[in-house]
Amino acid sequence: MTIDQLALLHTQASVCAERLTLPLRSQVWRGMAGEFQGAGTGSSIDFQDHRAYMPGDDPRHINWRAFARTGNYTMKLYREEVRPVIDIILDASESMFFDPVKAARTAELFYFVTMAAIQAGASASIHLLRGDAHTRLPMDAVISHRWMDTVHGMKPTRPDAPLALEQIQLRGNAIRVLVSDLLFEGDPNHPLRHLSIQQGKPIILAPFLRAEANPEWQGNYEFVDVEAGSQHSHRVEKSTLMHFCKAYAAHFAEWHTTAKRFNAPLARVCADLPLLDALNKDAVSAGALVIN
Numbered sequence: 001m002t003i004d005q006l007a008l009l010h011t012q013a014s015v016c017a018e019r020l021t022l023p024l025r026s027q028v029w030r031g032m033a034g035e036f037q038g039a040g041t042g043s044s045i046d047f048q049d050h051r052a053y054m055p056g057d058d059p060r061h062i063n064w065r066a067f068a069r070t071g072n073y074t075m076k077l078y079r080e081e082v083r084p085v086i087d088i089i090l091d092a093s094e095s096m097f098f099d100p101v102k103a104a105r106t107a108e109l110f111y112f113v114t115m116a117a118i119q120a121g122a123s124a125s126i127h128l129l130r131g132d133a134h135t136r137l138p139m140d141a142v143i144s145h146r147w148m149d150t151v152h153g154m155k156p157t158r159p160d161a162p163l164a165l166e167q168i169q170l171r172g173n174a175i176r177v178l179v180s181d182l183l184f185e186g187d188p189n190h191p192l193r194h195l196s197i198q199q200g201k202p203i204i205l206a207p208f209l210r211a212e213a214n215p216e217w218q219g220n221y222e223f224v225d226v227e228a229g230s231q232h233s234h235r236v237e238k239s240t241l242m243h244f245c246k247a248y249a250a251h252f253a254e255w256h257t258t259a260k261r262f263n264a265p266l267a268r269v270c271a272d273l274p275l276l277d278a279l280n281k282d283a284v285s286a287g288a289l290v291i292n
Contacts (some may be wrong), residue, residue, distance in 0.1 A: 006145040013111035020289045021116045024084045053145045064175040084122040092130040092151045092178030105207040105271035109179045131156030162186040165194045171200035188258040202264035
């Protein structure tokens with residue numbers, strides 16, 4: 001994709017980010033000052049409780065009315081307001097970009113999550129994973145639309161390996177948004193457990209094509225392993241296609257079941273629909289996004 005094409009996708013994602021956002025208010029935050037409720041006390045206007053005055057307390061928060069009644073100093077406590085913390089993880093595997101329609105949806109989802117983080121004033125950390133390769137991406141690479149250069153430059157030793165999430169230094173009490181088609185082998189428990197460490201909240205946005213989920217193969221085909229770059233000739237009979245569809249459905253059924261155990265919203269986002277329609281249909285209903 002060219003920079004102009006990416007810029008257009010960024011614009012479309014930005015429009016969606018004005019209507020939908022991540023479920024940030026479902027998390028109890030700790031950290032730098034911001035607009036979301038934290039776990040401690042601070043100086044916002046949201047009253048929380050009282051406690052006895054202690055030397056060194058800010059006198060502006062003394063409850064003078066209570067002092068006039070009782071002669072005792074008590075402090076007004078307010079709910080702390082903090083910045084949300086969001087770790088954004090993009091699966092940069094070839095399967096995410098092999099088809100132009102799916103590649104566009106992948107870019108839109110990546111831009112959408114990034115814009116949602118910016119609009120929320122979040123502390124955002126962006127990571128690219130391809131197999132066992134990991135790169136941390138600066139925000140200006142996203143804004144300048146040059147992040148695809150980094151994607152193309154990644155050289156994993158095992159492109160077909162499950163995502164090496166353990167290479168990422170995840171931050172505590174963060175929302176971890178994984179944009180991935182989940183088309184890699186392995187038990188979903190491992191990545192979801194890792195995304196949940198240190199009180200993390202995993203959210204998964206998984207782009208897919210209808211032709212990928214329900215192919216209409218019949219006859220002789222030259223299949224391409226997009227991760228390894230190899231080709232294989234196969235004749236697809238009806239029974240072969242049924243076996244593939246059954247395995248594909250079972251793979252994602254296991255992901256959905258495991259995600260529920262980790263309280264991790266998982267939304268498969270169809271690439272064949274306009275972005276806002278697909279997000280409303282798939283991501284909002286799954287709890288991965290909320291309406292602004």
